[in-house]
Amino acid sequence: MGTIDKTQQDAEKRVAALEAIRFIKDGDVVGLGTGSTAKYAIEEIGKRVQNGLTITAAASSKKTDELARSYGIEILDLQTLSSIDVSIDGADEFTESLNLIKGGGGALFREKIIASLSKNRIIVADASKKVEKLGAFKVPIEVIPLALQYVTDQITKLRGSSLLRQINNETFITDNGNYIIDADFGLIDYPEELARSLNQIDGLLAHGLFIGLTSKVIMAINNGVVVFE
Ligand SMILES: O=C(CO)[C@H](O)[C@H](O)COP(=O)(O)O
Numbered sequence: 001m002g003t004i005d006k007t008q009q010d011a012e013k014r015v016a017a018l019e020a021i022r023f024i025k026d027g028d029v030v031g032l033g034t035g036s037t038a039k040y041a042i043e044e045i046g047k048r049v050q051n052g053l054t055i056t057a058a059a060s061s062k063k064t065d066e067l068a069r070s071y072g073i074e075i076l077d078l079q080t081l082s083s084i085d086v087s088i089d090g091a092d093e094f095t096e097s098l099n100l101i102k103g104g105g106g107a108l109f110r111e112k113i114i115a116s117l118s119k120n121r122i123i124v125a126d127a128s129k130k131v132e133k134l135g136a137f138k139v140p141i142e143v144i145p146l147a148l149q150y151v152t153d154q155i156t157k158l159r160g161s162s163l164l165r166q167i168n169n170e171t172f173i174t175d176n177g178n179y180i181i182d183a184d185f186g187l188i189d190y191p192e193e194l195a196r197s198l199n200q201i202d203g204l205l206a207h208g209l210f211i212g213l214t215s216k217v218i219m220a221i222n223n224g225v226v227v228f229e
Pocket of ligand 1: 033034035036037038089090091092101102103104105106107108111
């Protein structure tokens with residue numbers, strides 16, 4: 001993949017995010033993702049709301065909730081929603097078959113609920129996120145604290161190694177009050193199979209393999225976009 005030019009990467013994130021906004025129309029309920037790419041989309045949606053766009057939104061994290069509200073975007077209570085028109089979110093890795101790894105920002109559980117509720121699930125990404133096989137980025141796994149050892153042992157049985165996420169020497173706590181394990185399974189040949197196995201572990205709230213949860217990936221490269229759908 002080579003060295004990633006951060007300025008170029010940021011420019012691509014913005015281009016992809018702006019392209020995705022074309023899919024939002026007046027009256028939509030919009031699912032808002034988390035992370036630096038989703039942030040570009042939220043900021044632009046916010047500006048358009050200030051200029052008369054009438055949407056409501058669901059936020060995938062406290063950070064996104066705060067950012068969206070700061071622009072005057074009306075945030076709905078996720079627990080009351082049974083459908084979202086369009087969601088825009090980022091990804092840590094994606095393949096051409098639209099499988100993803102998400103959760104680098106630790107918001108994977110709410111992001112998964114939003115994707116599951118959404119009719120049109122748009123992922124926005126810079127070109128560095130495209131991979132042949134998932135797995136160079138460790139799979140984030142949200143774990144209910146009392147099940148930490150149990151879940152770690154089950155990950156070991158699936159030939160994965162676990163690292164409890166720490167930020168500034170402190171255990172990272174999700175918006176839901178849980179831990180994140182970053183699990184290394186090496187390059188993943190059969191992501192659907194691994195996702196199914198992880199789904200069966202009690203105490204594991206959500207994992208970052210997003211299989212069949214994406215309508216399209218808008219990837220920016222240089223100043224253009226490529227759409228995978
Ligand atoms: O899944 C996520 C947060 O939980 C993000 O979408 C993912 O980490 C990508 O982030 P960024 O746009 O900053 O590269």
